[in-house]
Amino acid sequence: MRVCAVAPFAPDDAAAPDDPRWQAHDILRLHRLEAFDNEPAWVRDAFARAPFVVVRRAQVAPGFVAVGVRGAARNERYGTWARCDDIEAVVKPEALPSASTLSADRRALPALVALDAMRREPPSTLATFAWGPTGSVGFELATFTPTVTSTSDLDLLIRMPNHFSRDEARWLQAALDAHAMRAGIRIDAQLETPAGGVALVEFASGKARVMARHASGPRLIADPWTCVHAQAGL
Template sequence: MQVCAAPPFAIAHALSCDARWRPHDLLLLQRLPAFDGEPSWVREAFGRAPYAVVRRALAADGFVAIGMRGVGRSERYGTWAASADVVSAVSPEALAFSCTPLAGRNALPAFATLAALQDDATGPLSAFTWGPTGSAGFELATHVPTVTASSDLDLLIRTHDKPLARNLAIELLDYLQALAQRIAVRVDAQLDTPAGGVALAEWAAGKPRVLARHERGPQLIADPWGPASHGDDA
Protein backbone atom coordinates (compact mmCIF):
# COMPACT_ATOMS: atom_id res chain seq x y z
CA MET A 1 0.00 0.00 0.00
CA GLN A 2 1.30 3.44 -0.84
CA VAL A 3 -0.57 5.05 2.09
CA CYS A 4 -1.63 3.39 5.31
CA ALA A 5 -3.75 4.63 8.19
CA ALA A 6 -2.41 4.39 11.71
CA PRO A 7 -4.11 1.48 13.51
CA PRO A 8 -7.05 2.46 15.77
CA PHE A 9 -5.64 0.27 18.55
CA ALA A 10 -2.42 -0.13 20.48
CA ILE A 11 0.23 -1.96 18.44
CA ALA A 12 0.73 -4.32 21.38
CA HIS A 13 -2.84 -5.54 20.83
CA ALA A 14 -2.21 -6.50 17.17
CA LEU A 15 -1.72 -10.17 17.85
CA SER A 16 -3.76 -12.11 15.31
CA CYS A 17 -5.96 -12.13 12.21
CA ASP A 18 -9.65 -12.93 12.14
CA ALA A 19 -9.81 -16.51 10.85
CA ARG A 20 -13.07 -15.80 9.02
CA TRP A 21 -11.20 -13.93 6.30
CA ARG A 22 -7.94 -14.48 4.45
CA PRO A 23 -5.65 -12.10 2.54
CA HIS A 24 -7.11 -11.20 -0.88
CA ASP A 25 -10.71 -11.91 0.18
CA LEU A 26 -13.02 -9.08 -0.83
CA LEU A 27 -15.26 -7.75 1.94
CA LEU A 28 -18.56 -5.94 1.47
CA LEU A 29 -18.68 -3.29 4.21
CA GLN A 30 -21.62 -1.39 5.65
CA ARG A 31 -19.33 1.34 6.99
CA LEU A 32 -15.77 2.55 6.47
CA PRO A 33 -14.19 4.43 9.39
CA ALA A 34 -12.30 7.61 8.50
CA PHE A 35 -8.83 8.23 9.91
CA ASP A 36 -6.50 11.22 9.88
CA GLY A 37 -4.65 11.58 6.60
CA GLU A 38 -7.17 9.63 4.52
CA PRO A 39 -6.72 10.42 0.79
CA SER A 40 -9.46 12.52 -0.77
CA TRP A 41 -10.49 9.79 -3.23
CA VAL A 42 -11.34 7.15 -0.63
CA ARG A 43 -14.90 8.30 0.18
CA GLU A 44 -15.83 8.47 -3.51
CA ALA A 45 -14.36 5.02 -4.12
CA PHE A 46 -16.28 3.57 -1.18
CA GLY A 47 -19.49 5.17 -2.42
CA ARG A 48 -18.93 3.64 -5.85
CA ALA A 49 -18.15 0.16 -4.50
CA PRO A 50 -18.31 -0.47 -0.72
CA TYR A 51 -15.72 -3.24 -0.93
CA ALA A 52 -12.23 -3.66 0.47
CA VAL A 53 -9.58 -6.34 0.12
CA VAL A 54 -8.14 -8.11 3.15
CA ARG A 55 -4.45 -7.27 3.43
CA ARG A 56 -1.66 -9.08 5.24
CA ALA A 57 -1.34 -7.37 8.62
CA LEU A 58 -2.02 -8.33 12.22
CA ALA A 59 -4.92 -6.60 13.94
CA ALA A 60 -6.47 -6.35 17.37
CA ASP A 61 -9.62 -8.29 18.16
CA GLY A 62 -12.61 -6.75 16.43
CA PHE A 63 -10.63 -5.25 13.55
CA VAL A 64 -9.50 -6.38 10.12
CA ALA A 65 -6.72 -4.90 7.98
CA ILE A 66 -8.09 -3.84 4.61
CA GLY A 67 -7.00 -2.12 1.43
CA MET A 68 -9.06 0.34 -0.61
CA ARG A 69 -8.57 0.86 -4.32
CA GLY A 70 -9.45 3.88 -6.40
CA VAL A 71 -9.42 4.49 -10.13
CA GLY A 72 -5.68 4.40 -10.91
CA ARG A 73 -2.65 2.50 -9.68
CA SER A 74 -1.66 5.46 -7.52
CA GLU A 75 -4.91 5.21 -5.57
CA ARG A 76 -4.26 2.51 -3.00
CA TYR A 77 -4.88 2.95 0.71
CA GLY A 78 -4.31 0.59 3.61
CA THR A 79 -6.76 1.08 6.45
CA TRP A 80 -8.88 -0.77 9.03
CA ALA A 81 -12.47 -1.91 9.35
CA ALA A 82 -14.45 -3.16 12.29
CA SER A 83 -15.24 -6.86 12.00
CA ALA A 84 -18.86 -6.06 12.88
CA ASP A 85 -19.12 -3.92 9.72
CA VAL A 86 -18.38 -6.83 7.37
CA VAL A 87 -21.59 -7.77 5.57
CA SER A 88 -20.18 -10.58 3.42
CA ALA A 89 -16.96 -11.88 1.94
CA VAL A 90 -15.91 -13.51 -1.31
CA SER A 91 -12.66 -15.38 -1.92
CA PRO A 92 -10.60 -15.34 -5.12
CA GLU A 93 -11.43 -19.00 -5.79
CA ALA A 94 -15.15 -18.29 -5.49
CA LEU A 95 -14.79 -15.51 -8.06
CA ALA A 96 -13.00 -17.83 -10.49
CA PHE A 97 -16.04 -19.94 -11.28
CA SER A 98 -19.12 -18.19 -9.87
CA CYS A 99 -18.83 -14.73 -11.45
CA THR A 100 -18.64 -13.51 -15.02
CA PRO A 101 -17.50 -10.16 -16.48
CA LEU A 102 -19.98 -7.45 -17.29
CA ALA A 103 -21.56 -7.58 -20.75
CA GLY A 104 -19.17 -6.61 -23.50
CA ARG A 105 -16.03 -6.88 -21.35
CA ASN A 106 -15.12 -10.54 -21.97
CA ALA A 107 -12.68 -9.59 -24.72
CA LEU A 108 -10.45 -7.52 -22.43
CA PRO A 109 -7.10 -9.37 -22.23
CA ALA A 110 -7.28 -10.03 -18.49
CA PHE A 111 -10.76 -11.54 -18.76
CA ALA A 112 -9.92 -13.44 -21.96
CA THR A 113 -6.97 -15.02 -20.16
CA LEU A 114 -9.12 -15.86 -17.16
CA ALA A 115 -11.67 -17.53 -19.44
CA ALA A 116 -8.93 -19.61 -21.07
CA LEU A 117 -7.77 -20.80 -17.66
CA GLN A 118 -11.33 -21.64 -16.62
CA ASP A 119 -11.86 -23.68 -19.78
CA ASP A 120 -8.64 -25.71 -19.45
CA ALA A 121 -9.60 -28.64 -17.24
CA THR A 122 -6.35 -30.53 -17.86
CA GLY A 123 -3.72 -27.78 -17.59
CA PRO A 124 -1.28 -27.63 -14.65
CA LEU A 125 -3.35 -24.98 -12.86
CA SER A 126 -6.34 -27.35 -12.65
CA ALA A 127 -4.60 -29.31 -9.89
CA PHE A 128 -4.88 -26.32 -7.54
CA THR A 129 -7.48 -24.11 -5.95
CA TRP A 130 -7.00 -20.67 -7.47
CA GLY A 131 -8.71 -17.44 -8.37
CA PRO A 132 -8.30 -13.87 -9.64
CA THR A 133 -7.24 -10.96 -7.44
CA GLY A 134 -6.34 -7.38 -8.36
CA SER A 135 -8.53 -5.45 -10.79
CA ALA A 136 -10.12 -8.56 -12.33
CA GLY A 137 -11.18 -9.94 -8.97
CA PHE A 138 -12.45 -6.55 -7.85
CA GLU A 139 -14.59 -6.08 -10.95
CA LEU A 140 -16.03 -9.58 -10.75
CA ALA A 141 -17.03 -9.03 -7.12
CA THR A 142 -18.34 -5.48 -7.38
CA HIS A 143 -19.60 -5.27 -11.00
CA VAL A 144 -17.86 -1.90 -11.22
CA PRO A 145 -15.72 -1.56 -14.40
CA THR A 146 -12.13 -1.68 -13.17
CA VAL A 147 -10.16 -3.74 -15.71
CA THR A 148 -8.61 -1.87 -18.65
CA ALA A 149 -7.02 -3.08 -21.87
CA SER A 150 -3.60 -2.87 -20.20
CA SER A 151 -4.54 -4.53 -16.90
CA ASP A 152 -2.57 -7.50 -15.66
CA LEU A 153 -4.30 -10.68 -14.59
CA ASP A 154 -3.35 -11.29 -10.96
CA LEU A 155 -3.86 -14.81 -9.63
CA LEU A 156 -3.73 -16.39 -6.19
CA ILE A 157 -2.87 -20.09 -6.11
CA ARG A 158 -3.62 -21.94 -2.87
CA THR A 159 -0.71 -24.15 -1.85
CA HIS A 160 -1.00 -23.79 1.91
CA ASP A 161 -1.50 -27.53 2.40
CA LYS A 162 0.14 -28.67 -0.83
CA PRO A 163 3.86 -27.85 -1.27
CA LEU A 164 4.78 -26.97 -4.83
CA ALA A 165 7.91 -28.71 -6.09
CA ARG A 166 10.25 -26.51 -8.06
CA ASN A 167 9.87 -28.53 -11.26
CA LEU A 168 6.08 -28.20 -11.06
CA ALA A 169 6.44 -24.49 -10.36
CA ILE A 170 8.50 -24.11 -13.53
CA GLU A 171 5.88 -26.05 -15.52
CA LEU A 172 3.10 -23.88 -14.12
CA LEU A 173 5.00 -20.66 -14.77
CA ASP A 174 5.82 -21.69 -18.36
CA TYR A 175 2.17 -22.54 -18.94
CA LEU A 176 0.96 -19.17 -17.65
CA GLN A 177 3.62 -17.24 -19.54
CA ALA A 178 2.79 -19.00 -22.81
CA LEU A 179 -0.89 -18.16 -22.38
CA ALA A 180 -0.05 -14.58 -21.46
CA GLN A 181 2.14 -14.17 -24.53
CA ARG A 182 -0.58 -15.54 -26.79
CA ILE A 183 -3.19 -13.11 -25.47
CA ALA A 184 -0.73 -10.23 -24.95
CA VAL A 185 -1.29 -9.74 -21.23
CA ARG A 186 0.87 -9.99 -18.13
CA VAL A 187 -0.05 -12.71 -15.64
CA ASP A 188 1.22 -12.26 -12.10
CA ALA A 189 0.70 -15.36 -9.94
CA GLN A 190 1.20 -15.51 -6.19
CA LEU A 191 1.37 -18.71 -4.16
CA ASP A 192 -0.51 -18.80 -0.87
CA THR A 193 1.85 -20.71 1.44
CA PRO A 194 2.14 -21.24 5.22
CA ALA A 195 4.89 -18.59 5.22
CA GLY A 196 2.68 -16.07 3.39
CA GLY A 197 2.41 -14.92 -0.21
CA VAL A 198 5.28 -15.96 -2.50
CA ALA A 199 5.62 -14.98 -6.15
CA LEU A 200 5.40 -18.04 -8.41
CA ALA A 201 8.13 -16.62 -10.65
CA GLU A 202 10.48 -16.21 -7.69
CA TRP A 203 9.90 -19.75 -6.41
CA ALA A 204 10.32 -21.21 -9.90
CA ALA A 205 13.62 -19.34 -10.34
CA GLY A 206 15.30 -21.64 -7.83
CA LYS A 207 16.65 -18.94 -5.53
CA PRO A 208 18.12 -20.09 -2.19
CA ARG A 209 15.57 -17.92 -0.38
CA VAL A 210 12.37 -16.25 -1.54
CA LEU A 211 10.41 -13.29 -0.21
CA ALA A 212 7.31 -14.37 1.70
CA ARG A 213 4.75 -11.70 2.58
CA HIS A 214 3.37 -12.68 5.97
CA GLU A 215 0.97 -10.98 8.37
CA ARG A 216 3.92 -10.27 10.67
CA GLY A 217 5.86 -8.70 7.82
CA PRO A 218 7.96 -9.78 4.82
CA GLN A 219 10.66 -12.36 5.38
CA LEU A 220 13.23 -14.22 3.30
CA ILE A 221 12.76 -17.96 3.67
CA ALA A 222 14.24 -21.08 2.09
CA ASP A 223 11.16 -23.29 2.28
CA PRO A 224 7.69 -21.66 2.47
CA TRP A 225 6.23 -25.04 3.50
CA GLY A 226 8.91 -26.01 6.04
CA PRO A 227 8.26 -26.34 9.79
CA ALA A 228 9.68 -22.86 10.47
CA SER A 229 7.05 -21.32 8.18
CA HIS A 230 4.05 -22.54 10.22
CA GLY A 231 3.00 -19.83 12.64
CA ASP A 232 -0.14 -19.61 14.73
CA ASP A 233 -1.61 -17.10 12.31
CA ALA A 234 -0.01 -18.25 9.08
Protein backbone atom coordinates in the same frame (compact mmCIF):
# COMPACT_ATOMS: atom_id res chain seq x y z
CA MET B 1 -0.26 0.59 -0.09
CA ARG B 2 0.72 4.12 -1.05
CA VAL B 3 -1.03 5.66 2.00
CA CYS B 4 -1.91 3.86 5.20
CA ALA B 5 -4.00 4.94 8.18
CA VAL B 6 -2.52 4.80 11.66
CA ALA B 7 -3.75 1.67 13.43
CA PRO B 8 -6.72 2.41 15.72
CA PHE B 9 -5.33 0.17 18.46
CA ALA B 10 -2.25 0.06 20.67
CA PRO B 11 0.87 -1.64 19.20
CA ASP B 12 0.94 -4.04 22.16
CA ASP B 13 -2.51 -5.31 21.15
CA ALA B 14 -1.45 -6.17 17.59
CA ALA B 15 -0.77 -9.72 16.43
CA ALA B 16 -0.98 -11.80 13.28
CA PRO B 17 -4.64 -12.30 12.32
CA ASP B 18 -6.11 -15.65 13.28
CA ASP B 19 -9.73 -15.29 12.12
CA PRO B 20 -10.31 -18.10 9.59
CA ARG B 21 -13.23 -16.27 8.00
CA TRP B 22 -10.98 -14.10 5.84
CA GLN B 23 -7.48 -14.13 4.41
CA ALA B 24 -5.26 -11.81 2.39
CA HIS B 25 -6.83 -10.93 -1.00
CA ASP B 26 -10.37 -11.79 0.09
CA ILE B 27 -12.86 -9.08 -0.88
CA LEU B 28 -15.17 -7.81 1.85
CA ARG B 29 -18.44 -5.96 1.42
CA LEU B 30 -18.88 -3.44 4.25
CA HIS B 31 -21.93 -1.54 5.39
CA ARG B 32 -19.63 1.13 6.85
CA LEU B 33 -16.00 2.20 6.45
CA GLU B 34 -14.69 4.06 9.45
CA ALA B 35 -12.75 7.25 8.69
CA PHE B 36 -9.34 7.97 10.21
CA ASP B 37 -7.02 10.96 10.18
CA ASN B 38 -5.15 11.70 6.90
CA GLU B 39 -7.64 9.76 4.77
CA PRO B 40 -7.21 10.73 1.08
CA ALA B 41 -10.01 12.82 -0.42
CA TRP B 42 -10.96 10.17 -2.99
CA VAL B 43 -11.70 7.40 -0.49
CA ARG B 44 -15.31 8.36 0.35
CA ASP B 45 -16.30 8.59 -3.33
CA ALA B 46 -14.63 5.23 -4.06
CA PHE B 47 -16.43 3.53 -1.18
CA ALA B 48 -19.77 5.07 -2.19
CA ARG B 49 -19.26 3.74 -5.73
CA ALA B 50 -18.30 0.24 -4.54
CA PRO B 51 -18.60 -0.55 -0.81
CA PHE B 52 -15.90 -3.20 -0.99
CA VAL B 53 -12.37 -3.51 0.41
CA VAL B 54 -9.57 -6.04 -0.01
CA VAL B 55 -7.99 -7.83 2.95
CA ARG B 56 -4.30 -6.96 3.25
CA ARG B 57 -1.45 -8.45 5.26
CA ALA B 58 -0.90 -6.62 8.54
CA GLN B 59 -1.04 -7.30 12.25
CA VAL B 60 -4.39 -6.51 13.82
CA ALA B 61 -6.13 -6.35 17.18
CA PRO B 62 -9.28 -8.33 18.07
CA GLY B 63 -12.31 -6.87 16.32
CA PHE B 64 -10.37 -5.41 13.37
CA VAL B 65 -9.26 -6.51 9.92
CA ALA B 66 -6.58 -4.77 7.82
CA VAL B 67 -8.00 -3.75 4.44
CA GLY B 68 -7.20 -1.76 1.34
CA VAL B 69 -9.46 0.58 -0.63
CA ARG B 70 -9.14 0.84 -4.42
CA GLY B 71 -9.75 4.18 -6.12
CA ALA B 72 -10.46 4.92 -9.77
CA ALA B 73 -6.84 5.78 -10.61
CA ARG B 74 -3.89 3.38 -10.50
CA ASN B 75 -2.16 5.42 -7.80
CA GLU B 76 -5.24 5.50 -5.56
CA ARG B 77 -4.63 2.78 -2.99
CA TYR B 78 -5.33 3.29 0.70
CA GLY B 79 -4.53 0.92 3.55
CA THR B 80 -6.93 1.21 6.46
CA TRP B 81 -8.85 -0.81 9.04
CA ALA B 82 -12.38 -2.16 9.15
CA ARG B 83 -14.29 -3.37 12.15
CA CYS B 84 -15.31 -7.01 11.90
CA ASP B 85 -18.88 -6.06 12.87
CA ASP B 86 -19.12 -3.95 9.70
CA ILE B 87 -18.49 -6.89 7.34
CA GLU B 88 -21.57 -7.97 5.39
CA ALA B 89 -20.06 -10.57 3.05
CA VAL B 90 -16.74 -12.23 2.16
CA VAL B 91 -15.77 -13.22 -1.39
CA LYS B 92 -12.70 -15.41 -1.84
CA PRO B 93 -10.69 -15.36 -5.10
CA GLU B 94 -11.43 -19.03 -5.78
CA ALA B 95 -15.18 -18.37 -5.45
CA LEU B 96 -15.36 -15.56 -8.01
CA PRO B 97 -17.61 -16.05 -11.05
CA SER B 98 -16.43 -16.26 -14.63
CA ALA B 99 -16.28 -13.25 -16.93
CA SER B 100 -19.56 -14.42 -18.49
CA THR B 101 -21.31 -12.44 -15.75
CA LEU B 102 -19.95 -9.22 -17.31
CA SER B 103 -21.01 -7.37 -20.45
CA ALA B 104 -19.56 -8.38 -23.82
CA ASP B 105 -17.27 -5.35 -24.03
CA ARG B 106 -15.83 -6.09 -20.59
CA ARG B 107 -15.34 -9.79 -21.39
CA ALA B 108 -13.27 -8.78 -24.43
CA LEU B 109 -10.53 -7.19 -22.32
CA PRO B 110 -7.29 -9.24 -22.56
CA ALA B 111 -6.97 -10.06 -18.86
CA LEU B 112 -10.53 -11.38 -18.73
CA VAL B 113 -10.09 -13.29 -21.99
CA ALA B 114 -6.99 -14.96 -20.51
CA LEU B 115 -8.79 -15.88 -17.30
CA ASP B 116 -11.67 -17.54 -19.13
CA ALA B 117 -9.25 -19.37 -21.44
CA MET B 118 -7.47 -20.82 -18.40
CA ARG B 119 -10.75 -21.94 -16.87
CA ARG B 120 -11.93 -23.62 -20.09
CA GLU B 121 -8.67 -25.41 -20.86
CA PRO B 122 -9.22 -29.21 -20.62
CA PRO B 123 -7.71 -30.16 -18.27
CA SER B 124 -7.07 -26.77 -16.73
CA THR B 125 -3.47 -25.87 -15.91
CA LEU B 126 -4.67 -25.15 -12.38
CA ALA B 127 -7.32 -27.86 -12.08
CA THR B 128 -5.74 -29.52 -9.05
CA PHE B 129 -5.47 -26.30 -7.04
CA ALA B 130 -7.81 -23.87 -5.31
CA TRP B 131 -7.12 -20.64 -7.16
CA GLY B 132 -8.67 -17.43 -8.41
CA PRO B 133 -8.00 -13.93 -9.69
CA THR B 134 -6.99 -11.01 -7.49
CA GLY B 135 -6.09 -7.41 -8.37
CA SER B 136 -8.28 -5.49 -10.82
CA VAL B 137 -9.79 -8.64 -12.36
CA GLY B 138 -10.81 -10.07 -9.01
CA PHE B 139 -12.21 -6.73 -7.87
CA GLU B 140 -14.36 -6.29 -10.99
CA LEU B 141 -15.73 -9.83 -10.83
CA ALA B 142 -16.63 -9.39 -7.15
CA THR B 143 -18.11 -5.90 -7.37
CA PHE B 144 -19.18 -5.47 -11.03
CA THR B 145 -17.40 -2.12 -10.89
CA PRO B 146 -15.37 -1.48 -14.10
CA THR B 147 -11.78 -1.79 -12.93
CA VAL B 148 -9.90 -3.79 -15.58
CA THR B 149 -8.28 -1.88 -18.46
CA SER B 150 -6.84 -3.03 -21.78
CA THR B 151 -3.36 -3.08 -20.22
CA SER B 152 -4.25 -4.74 -16.90
CA ASP B 153 -2.20 -7.70 -15.70
CA LEU B 154 -3.93 -10.88 -14.60
CA ASP B 155 -3.02 -11.50 -10.96
CA LEU B 156 -3.69 -14.95 -9.53
CA LEU B 157 -3.73 -16.44 -6.05
CA ILE B 158 -3.02 -20.18 -5.77
CA ARG B 159 -3.66 -21.89 -2.43
CA MET B 160 -0.63 -24.04 -1.66
CA PRO B 161 -0.96 -25.50 1.86
CA ASN B 162 1.23 -28.52 1.07
CA HIS B 163 4.76 -28.81 -0.22
CA PHE B 164 5.26 -27.82 -3.86
CA SER B 165 8.46 -28.80 -5.63
CA ARG B 166 10.63 -26.47 -7.68
CA ASP B 167 10.12 -28.70 -10.72
CA GLU B 168 6.34 -28.42 -10.39
CA ALA B 169 6.69 -24.67 -9.95
CA ARG B 170 8.74 -24.37 -13.13
CA TRP B 171 6.17 -26.38 -15.07
CA LEU B 172 3.32 -24.22 -13.77
CA GLN B 173 5.18 -20.99 -14.48
CA ALA B 174 5.86 -22.11 -18.05
CA ALA B 175 2.17 -22.92 -18.55
CA LEU B 176 1.13 -19.48 -17.25
CA ASP B 177 3.76 -17.80 -19.44
CA ALA B 178 2.25 -19.52 -22.47
CA HIS B 179 -1.21 -18.19 -21.55
CA ALA B 180 0.23 -14.72 -21.04
CA MET B 181 1.94 -14.76 -24.43
CA ARG B 182 -1.26 -15.79 -26.21
CA ALA B 183 -3.24 -13.04 -24.48
CA GLY B 184 -0.54 -10.39 -24.85
CA ILE B 185 -0.58 -9.56 -21.15
CA ARG B 186 1.37 -10.32 -18.01
CA ILE B 187 0.21 -13.03 -15.59
CA ASP B 188 1.52 -12.85 -12.04
CA ALA B 189 0.78 -15.74 -9.68
CA GLN B 190 1.26 -15.80 -5.93
CA LEU B 191 1.41 -19.01 -3.93
CA GLU B 192 -0.41 -18.77 -0.61
CA THR B 193 1.78 -20.93 1.65
CA PRO B 194 1.86 -21.50 5.43
CA ALA B 195 4.69 -18.93 5.57
CA GLY B 196 2.72 -16.30 3.60
CA GLY B 197 2.52 -15.19 0.00
CA VAL B 198 5.36 -16.27 -2.30
CA ALA B 199 5.69 -15.20 -5.94
CA LEU B 200 5.53 -18.27 -8.18
CA VAL B 201 8.12 -16.83 -10.58
CA GLU B 202 10.57 -16.34 -7.71
CA PHE B 203 10.06 -19.82 -6.30
CA ALA B 204 10.36 -21.37 -9.77
CA SER B 205 13.62 -19.51 -10.43
CA GLY B 206 15.53 -21.81 -8.07
CA LYS B 207 16.75 -19.08 -5.71
CA ALA B 208 18.11 -20.43 -2.43
CA ARG B 209 15.69 -18.23 -0.49
CA VAL B 210 12.44 -16.55 -1.50
CA MET B 211 10.47 -13.65 -0.07
CA ALA B 212 7.42 -14.71 1.93
CA ARG B 213 4.94 -11.91 2.65
CA HIS B 214 3.33 -12.38 6.05
CA ALA B 215 1.18 -10.23 8.33
CA SER B 216 4.16 -9.82 10.66
CA GLY B 217 6.30 -8.58 7.76
CA PRO B 218 8.24 -9.98 4.78
CA ARG B 219 11.07 -12.44 5.34
CA LEU B 220 13.49 -14.46 3.24
CA ILE B 221 13.12 -18.20 3.73
CA ALA B 222 14.46 -21.34 2.09
CA ASP B 223 11.25 -23.38 2.23
CA PRO B 224 7.77 -21.85 2.75
CA TRP B 225 6.49 -25.11 4.25
CA THR B 226 9.15 -26.74 6.43
CA CYS B 227 10.28 -23.49 8.06
CA VAL B 228 6.83 -23.03 9.62
CA HIS B 229 6.91 -26.56 11.06
CA ALA B 230 10.38 -25.98 12.46
CA GLN B 231 9.33 -22.76 14.17
CA ALA B 232 6.32 -24.53 15.70
CA GLY B 233 8.58 -27.25 17.05
CA LEU B 234 7.03 -29.95 14.88
